[in-house]
Each structure stands twice: as C-alpha cells, then as structure tokens.
Amino acid sequence: MADPLDFSGKTVLVVGGSSGIGNGIAHGFRERGAEVHVTGRRPTAEDYAGEKGSDLAGLIFHSLDVAQAGAVESIxxxxxxxxxxxxxxxxxxxxxxxxRPGWDAVMEVNLNSLMDCARIVRPKLAANGGSxxxxxxxGAYHAMIGNPAYAASKAGAASLVGSLAQAWAGEGIRVNGIAPGLVPTKLTKVTTDDEQRAAGIISRIPAGRMGTPQDMAGAALFLASPLADYVVGQTIRVDGGMTLS
Known part of the structure; x- marks a missing residue:
C-alpha cells in the first residue's frame, strides 16, 4: 500500500512559510517529497539568513507582503x-x-488576505482536486484582553474555513483549518520569552508543554493527505489540550 503521507510529485504553497509555524509546515511537506514554495514579506530568501525560526533551505521563496491590499494579485x-x-x-x-489603524492592519493580514489568497489559488486547486x-x-475561541483585532480576525478565519469548504467542495477542493495553541514564534515572544507568563500558561496545558511548528506540520500533513479525504470544513485545535477548560 502506498504511503498516504508521501507527497512526492506534489506541489505545495505555504503563504507565510518563511518563518515560525508556516516554516515548520513547509519543511514537513518538503521532508515527505513535495516541491514546496513559500512566501515572506522580505525581498529575498537571503534576507532571512540566520534568523531564528527561519530555514529556507530546500524551499522555493517568493516575496509577498500580504499587508498590502491587492499584493497577492502579482504573485x-x-x-x-x-x-x-x-x-x-x-x-x-x-x-x-x-x-482603527491597528485594527485595520491586523484585519488586512489575518483575514482579508486569506480571502484574497484563497480566491487566487482556487482554480489551480480545483484542477488538481487539491487541499x-x-x-x-x-484565540478564535476565547476573549483576548488587549488584542480584539487578533481574536476577531482569527474567529473570522475559522469561520471562513466552513464557508469556503461548503462553497468549493463540489469543485474537488477540500478546505480545512488548524488552530494552534501556544507556539514560540516572533508573534508570541512577548509571552514565551517571559518565563513567569510562559510557566503560568504551560501549567494550564494538559500536555505539559508549548507546541512546536512540527506539531502543526503533523496536522497539516494529515489534512492534506488521502487519510483526510472525508474531512471537510473542520478546524483542528492543535493546542495540547489547552482549550479543554
């Protein structure tokens, strides 16, 4: 029986794959044979050299700043x-x-650009029966003091999964999502670099640790594989049980 997690001959695009969770997901697919393209907002791959959480070796880099409305049209x-x-x-x-300026900046990246990107890739995914x-x-599922735009945008992203899944399943596109828990990245370092705050959160995680980009890669590989052929419109919480209580 063929390995359902063998992505040899497949082409994968990870928007936001230049660092952090996206980078971990990109390498998860690369390690299983896929040709993997990633985007980042800096002009070249060399601009990420030496940066913690960023490894572009073996990945095909494209410069794309999704904070700029309409930028995805040029990729x-x-x-x-x-x-x-x-x-x-x-x-x-x-x-x-x-x-308003902070709200708009977060919404542009975390929600508006998702729909822009989904719209652009739809024909190619439909042609290949893609994922x-x-x-x-x-953060989509609970209040976040101090970050109303982040929480609202992530709730919108989770909602978008269901809407697109229902709209595009008939075209052969399976749409699903991943909701990461606490993972050390550039965005979360205000928490993860603070030993006291990090310890407090870890104490509430049944798995007893923070997540890793590799944990998120495992979920992505499953959702993109034939193992998940009948999984449509679902967002999997990959949080070590953090949101159980």
Whole structure:
C-alpha cells in the first residue's frame, strides 16, 4: 500500500512559510517529497539568513507582503498546486488594536488576505482536486484582553474555513483549518520569552508543554493527505489540550 503521507510529485504553497509555524509546515511537506514554495514579506530568501525560526533551505521563496491590499494579485504561482496552506498573521500590542489603524492592519493580514489568497489559488486547486488549509489560532475561541483585532480576525478565519469548504467542495477542493495553541514564534515572544507568563500558561496545558511548528506540520500533513479525504470544513485545535477548560 502506498504511503498516504508521501507527497512526492506534489506541489505545495505555504503563504507565510518563511518563518515560525508556516516554516515548520513547509519543511514537513518538503521532508515527505513535495516541491514546496513559500512566501515572506522580505525581498529575498537571503534576507532571512540566520534568523531564528527561519530555514529556507530546500524551499522555493517568493516575496509577498500580504499587508498590502491587492499584493497577492502579482504573485507568480507554480504551474500546478496540490496543497495551499495560508499561515500569514500579525498582531499589535500596546492596545493598538483598539484604534482603527491597528485594527485595520491586523484585519488586512489575518483575514482579508486569506480571502484574497484563497480566491487566487482556487482554480489551480480545483484542477488538481487539491487541499486548502487555513491556519488560525485558539484565540478564535476565547476573549483576548488587549488584542480584539487578533481574536476577531482569527474567529473570522475559522469561520471562513466552513464557508469556503461548503462553497468549493463540489469543485474537488477540500478546505480545512488548524488552530494552534501556544507556539514560540516572533508573534508570541512577548509571552514565551517571559518565563513567569510562559510557566503560568504551560501549567494550564494538559500536555505539559508549548507546541512546536512540527506539531502543526503533523496536522497539516494529515489534512492534506488521502487519510483526510472525508474531512471537510473542520478546524483542528492543535493546542495540547489547552482549550479543554
């Protein structure tokens, strides 16, 4: 029997795959044989050299700043696409999200650009019976003091999974999502770099640890594989049980 997690001959695009969770997901597919394209907002792959959480070796890099409305229209996509993972995200601290500029900046990246990207990749995924995976956050399911735009945008992202799944399943596109728990990345370092805050959160995680980009890659590989052929419109919480209570 063929290995359902062998992606040899498949082409994968990870938007936001230059670092953090997206980078871990990208390498998960690369290690299983896929040709993997990633996007990042900097001009070249070399601009990420030496940065913690960013490894572009073996990946095909495309510069794309999804914070700029309409920017996705200019990206040159691979000839065929089998899997697309939308993993872009941003956050604003210092109560910036309570004001319109901060709110708009977060919404543009975390929600508007998801629909822009999904719209662009839809024809290629339909042609190959492909999989679209939207990465949101467990922040979609609870209040986040100080970050109303982040929480609302992630709730919107989780909702978008169901809407697109229902709309596009008939075209052969399976749409699902992943909601990560606490994973050390550039966006979460305000928490993960604070030993006291991090310890407090870990104490409430049944698994007893923070997540890793590799944990998220495992979920993405499953959702994109034939093992999940009958999984449609679901967002899997990959949080070590953090949201159980």
């Amino acid at each position: 040159v996509l691979p000839a065929g696409l089998d899997v697309v993972v939308l993993c872009q995200g941003t956050v604003r601290y210092g109560r910036e999200e309570f004001e 679209l995976i939207i990465v949101s956050s467990v």
